[in-house]
Amino acid sequence: MSFDEILSGSQQELRRGTVVLACLLLLHEPGYGYALMEQLRDRGFTVDANTLYPLLRRLEGQGMLVSEWNTQETRPRKFYRTSPDGERLAAGLLADWGRIDAAVRSLGQGGRTR
Amino acid sequence: MSFDEILSGSQQELRRGTVVLACLLLLHEPGYGYALMEQLRDRGFTVDANTLYPLLRRLEGQGMLVSEWNTQETRPRKFYRTSPDGERLAAGLLADWGRIDAAVRSLGQGGRTR
Numbered sequence: 001m002s003f004d005e006i007l008s009g010s011q012q013e014l015r016r017g018t019v020v021l022a023c024l025l026l027l028h029e030p031g032y033g034y035a036l037m038e039q040l041r042d043r044g045f046t047v048d049a050n051t052l053y054p055l056l057r058r059l060e061g062q063g064m065l066v067s068e069w070n071t072q073e074t075r076p077r078k079f080y081r082t083s084p085d086g087e088r089l090a091a092g093l094l095a096d097w098g099r100i101d102a103a104v105r106s107l108g109q110g111g112r113t114r
Numbered sequence: 115m116s117f118d119e120i121l122s123g124s125q126q127e128l129r130r131g132t133v134v135l136a137c138l139l140l141l142h143e144p145g146y147g148y149a150l151m152e153q154l155r156d157r158g159f160t161v162d163a164n165t166l167y168p169l170l171r172r173l174e175g176q177g178m179l180v181s182e183w184n185t186q187e188t189r190p191r192k193f194y195r196t197s198p199d200g201e202r203l204a205a206g207l208l209a210d211w212g213r214i215d216a217a218v219r220s221l222g223q224g225g226r227t228r
Binding site: 016018094 | 117127130132134135136142203208210211214217219221222
């Protein structure tokens, strides 16, 4: 495996855990899978449909998202929205994110000044 | 699954990808597995031996860590240290971390002000 492959794999790993949080935050505004995938991609959280769609179903099963079919357009689409429990989860994860970020940055600085 | 279990699972997921980066940064200074696990735990990156030890072997196999046996103490211990390639990987991941953090925080603020 080349250095660039190792870097890119580790970068993906670094982003993976943030996708749940990003979905919960973006779905304050109802959205359907494909549009959400594009919003995520625009913000640097690249995730493919085979990962995102099962994740949305899992979050719905856990009660963190609610969904509704919109049948007013020619092609019916399932719209997801963050539930009140999902908002609580997002707030908890966001608070945790601050702690993780502080820990990562303090390690990063330690490395540079040693 | 209760809300607290979902929160704690998602928090673990959020941290998982940072463990590689934390190891590379901490192992600027040579360290052995158990001591590293304690350093990680003290900084909030809780990881068990069944996850950490294979991860260290993987990073060594990829050339990101180098190791040496210290046999001067009563119990021989394998000391790991970040290699020059590992330092490059850490620098790349740290730069990426800044971008991920900015994306997460901008989403978090969007959610609050909407």
